[in-house]
Amino acid sequence: MQIETGVSLKPFNTFGLPAVAGRLVRIAAEADVRRVLDHPELGLAPKFVLGGGSNVILTRDMPELVLKVEVMGRRLVETRPDAYIVEVGAGERWHDTVAWTLAQGWPGLENMALIPGTVGAAPVQNIGAYGLELQDRFESLDTVDLTTGRTVTLNALQCKFGYRDSIFKGGLAGKSVITRVRLRLPRPWQPQLGYLDIERKMTETGITAPDARTVFQWICDIRSAKLPDPAVIGNVGSFFKNPVVTPEQCRDIIARDPHVVHYPMDDGSFKLAAGWLIDACGWKGKSIGQAGVFEKQALVLVNRGAAIGSEVQTLARAIQESVYGRFGIRLEMEPVLV
Incomplete structure (x- = not known):
């Protein structure tokens, strides 16, 4: 087991936020976890588990022992x-x-x-x-x-x-x-096609019974057109959950703004498009410091180049307050703030 010290976590989080791990251990197998736990000092240390860093916003350096999960196969x-x-x-x-x-x-x-x-x-x-x-x-x-x-x-x-x-x-x-x-x-495989963007692809291509590879390529094309590549522009994908509301809440919001994008759920509730709510509040393309809202999709927050975690946190909370003030809906963040 190798203990690394003073490790920059910027390459290990897809938002590209600066943070330093005081100590980091790479976990390649279950046995590595047990070695950490058996270690006279590390076993008692507070721990933070890090995977691909695609669902975490780092707002500080990490005094905890970072366990970087790298189990392959x-x-x-x-x-x-x-x-x-x-x-x-x-x-x-x-x-x-x-x-x-x-x-x-x-x-x-x-x-x-x-x-x-x-x-x-x-x-x-x-x-x-x-x-x-x-x-x-x-x-x-x-x-x-x-x-x-x-x-x-x-x-x-x-x-x-x-x-x-x-x-x-x-x-x-x-x-x-x-x-x-x-x-x-x-087995057998059946395509999952009940989504508006996929239905548009079917109409555009004339393919009504796509195979799995075709669906795969459609999804890649759809996501690439809407979402930035984290390797090019730092982000964690969708930043907020789509809020689920009661039929009464949905009717109230539609009465105030009939254009709100909403989807019926199996249990009778409705899912609202968080990106639409954020866009309706005028946030698309806006920034606080080096943290911004992506121009093509308001649901995605991005690193304009040198963002720090506190800027992302401030922007996210400002968006939450804005959406709550207009629609009475409290958006919930998908990534974990650390």
Whole structure:
């Protein structure tokens, strides 16, 4: 086990924010977690688990011991009549994994192409896009308890998935390290097409029964047109959750602004487009310091070049207050502020 000191975390967070880890240990296997816990000094130190840094806003240097998760590997573990079960190391990039499963002939993840971050971070956030969420393709995961060092396997029910939520943002926050994730890819495959942008692609191309590779390419094209590449412009993707409101709340907002973008949910509630709400408040293209709102998509906050975490935090809170003042809706941030 190698302990690195004074490590810049700027390359390890997709917003490109400056921060320094006093001490950092790279986790390549479950055994590395146990070595940390058995260490006479590190075992008792406060710890911060870092994956791909695509869902974190660093507002300070890190006195905690940073555990940089780099568990790699992908394999097919089981072929069932109704699904392929694929196991992936938590350190693997999510988008690369989506492309890999397609190359193996195991479709099912294509609607979540180009989501930034690692596979290990995907269950924490219950990532999702274009009509699909991780929980729809989830089998189980392995996590190492940061107190006992014991490896525990959790199923979907135990992970308590919700909209951009899980037990890892609640009761297990900061208490465990996800090391491997198993995905359930359905057989036979059926495309998930019930989303406006996908329907537009079908109309544009005349393809009414796309295969998985076609859907994958459509999603990549759609996201690339709307969202900045974190390698070029620092960002964490969607910064705010789309708020879910009651039918009464939705009717009240529509009465005040009939153009509000909203989607009916299975339980009778309605999901409002957070990006539309932010845009309606005039934030698109605006900045505070070097933190700004992306010109093409108001749901995305970006690093104009030299942003610091406090600027991002100030901008986010100003947007929240603005949307609340106009619509009475309190937007919730997706990334974690540290």
